Amino acid sequence: MDTLKIINLTVSVDDKVILKDFNLEIKSGEIHVIMGPNGTGKSTLTKVILGDKNYQVLKGEIYFNDILLNDLATDERARLGIFLGMQNPMEIEGVTNADFLRTAISTREKDNFKLFDFIKELDKTVDYLNMSKDMIHRGINQGFSGGEKKKNEILQMYMLKPKCILLDEIDSGLDVDSLKIVGNSVMDYFREYKSSILVITHYQRLLDYIKPTFVHIMKDGSIIKSGGSELVKEVEQEGYGKQNKKFSSIGTCVVKEMIKDE
Amino acid sequence: MNRISLVNNKLDSSINDIKVEYIKANNFFEISKLNIDTLNSNDLYLVLDLDNEKLNINFNINHDTNLYICVKGSSAKVKYSYNIINSLSVLKYNAIDSINEMVEVNLNKENSNINYIFKSIGTVKENYDYVINHNKLYTISNITNNCVNKEGSINIQISGYVKKDIKGCICNQNNRIINLCNNKCEIRPNLYIDTDDVDANHSALIGRFSNDEIFYLNSRGINEVDASNLLIKGFLLSNISNEELENIIKEDIDNNWR
Numbered sequence A: 001m002d003t004l005k006i007i008n009l010t011v012s013v014d015d016k017v018i019l020k021d022f023n024l025e026i027k028s029g030e031i032h033v034i035m036g037p038n039g040t041g042k043s044t045l046t047k048v049i050l051g052d053k054n055y056q057v058l059k060g061e062i063y064f065n066d067i068l069l070n071d072l073a074t075d076e077r078a079r080l081g082i083f084l085g086m087q088n089p090m091e092i093e094g095v096t097n098a099d100f101l102r103t104a105i106s107t108r109e110k111d112n113f114k115l116f117d118f119i120k121e122l123d124k125t126v127d128y129l130n131m132s133k134d135m136i137h138r139g140i141n142q143g144f145s146g147g148e149k150k151k152n153e154i155l156q157m158y159m160l161k162p163k164c165i166l167l168d169e170i171d172s173g174l175d176v177d178s179l180k181i182v183g184n185s186v187m188d189y190f191r192e193y194k195s196s197i198l199v200i201t202h203y204q205r206l207l208d209y210i211k212p213t214f215v216h217i218m219k220d221g222s223i224i225k226s227g228g229s230e231l232v233k234e235v236e237q238e239g240y241g242k243q244n245k246k247f248s249s250i251g252t253c254v255v256k257e258m259i260k261d262e
Numbered sequence B: 001m002n003r004i005s006l007v008n009n010k011l012d013s014s015i016n017d018i019k020v021e022y023i024k025a026n027n028f029f030e031i032s033k034l035n036i037d038t039l040n041s042n043d044l045y046l047v048l049d050l051d052n053e054k055l056n057i058n059f060n061i062n063h064d065t066n067l068y069i070c071v072k073g074s075s076a077k078v079k080y081s082y083n084i085i086n087s088l089s090v091l092k093y094n095a096i097d098s099i100n101e102m103v104e105v106n107l108n109k110e111n112s113n114i115n116y117i118f119k120s121i122g123t124v125k126e127n128y129d130y131v132i133n134h135n136k137l138y139t140i141s142n143i144t145n146n147c148v149n150k151e152g153s154i155n156i157q158i159s160g161y162v163k164k165d166i167k168g169c170i171c172n173q174n175n176r177i178i179n180l181c182n183n184k185c186e187i188r189p190n191l192y193i194d195t196d197d198v199d200a201n202h203s204a205l206i207g208r209f210s211n212d213e214i215f216y217l218n219s220r221g222i223n224e225v226d227a228s229n230l231l232i233k234g235f236l237l238s239n240i241s242n243e244e245l246e247n248i249i250k251e252d253i254d255n256n257w258r
């Protein structure tokens, strides 16, 4: 059983406080969904969990099992088994996806790393995600469409076999077919490895595939309401405003319109 | 592929439809001369191994040409003149310790163009001075300098000239130095343009790799050293479409960072 535990986390960037006394606990076998308006600190949360140096932790602790993450470097946190599928994956010219993944996996497996097995598994996963074979030898995310970048995050997840997975808007930029592949692949992974998963999304449509254990509504840097799937319906009908009895727009999160599409 | 090598003042060549002439300096004060004319569309690999030498290289590019240049040795002062009436692509890597280099590009016919990609690892001292002359209408220059300064210093001065009445030119300069130490590096890009009808861009960046790039690699469990090595490799090998040059650069990266 693995547990990610965030306690009273307060975080700033450029002297602006983004996360305020944020608390959350995620265990193996649980899928948590966070929804919330743009600019509320959802991506900040995921990056702070991995120790992005752009953000300052003013207060609070992040634990993975009994290990305090606050003072660990990003790569050390990742090697504990925490994975972040990013909202905007970087494009890195010249570094091929194959080189990148080989370095990541051989770092972790050290002497047990077997190049042949690695290539076989990479090929298999590229197929499974219906990605083009030649992407392996292209620069990281270089010239990838939005959807291809998101699939590449899932590919990395499958190759790295993390225990705790954070997926930041993994559904944005995906067409219907890719959404289905990504949604199902996340659920397949979840069933096979009993990992813990945190999904950030604006859209009900992703939740057609990924079935949450808990749903949290986040606003102004903290969770203002938690519940089950019924919260998604509430957001869909009322927007994010209702939850704290204030009227507010949901920004570009067109939850309602997406539902109408179906 | 055609091949010319100039190693320890000795010229060797295996060429077709290319004319080459080497005039060796008689003493330290004189400048050696290497003249290369392409007589047909061609690929040419040029190796220079220079030790305390002064050399002028004159290229007359009369047909579409792909040129690959690798410069080795201890130190040299070299002037390259590229006189182009067609299309020239240059991939160049400097493995030489210390270099003072002057590069003159003359685009001498309408629509003539140069695509120039240069890579280097700075270990001692490197000075580059480029002059790009758009002498005719609709000429194109794309100049890319990618240098990683390990422990030396690198200075790049690059000037593009487009005179009045020379319309429809494209003049791009893309210069980036990744400075891994605290020594001073400098890029001075200049565009001297006397016409409105031109598409000119220059970018000059000196710095380290971006935090976001490093964070992305770290977030996959790759440590700082490996992340930096991957980025260096990517930066120096991007757009290197020649295997021999690629292997030389790879080997130098391994020797410098492992």
Ligand SMILES: Nc1ncnc2c1ncn2[C@@H]1O[C@H](COP(=O)(O)OP(=O)(O)O)[C@@H](O)[C@H]1O
Residues within 6 Å of the ligand: A013, A014, A018, A036, A037, A038, A039, A040, A041, A042, A043, A044, A045, A054
């Ligand atoms: N690296 C950064 N530098 C400056 N401001 C940032 C940075 N990252 C996030 N912010 C700011 O923090 C706030 C929350 O951003 P973010 O976490 O991306 O929100 P969300 O993912 O919920 O849309 C925004 O106001 C954003 O502008």
Ligand SMILES: [Mg+2]
Residues within 6 Å of the ligand: A042, A043, A044, A087, A168, A169
């Ligand atoms: Mg976000």
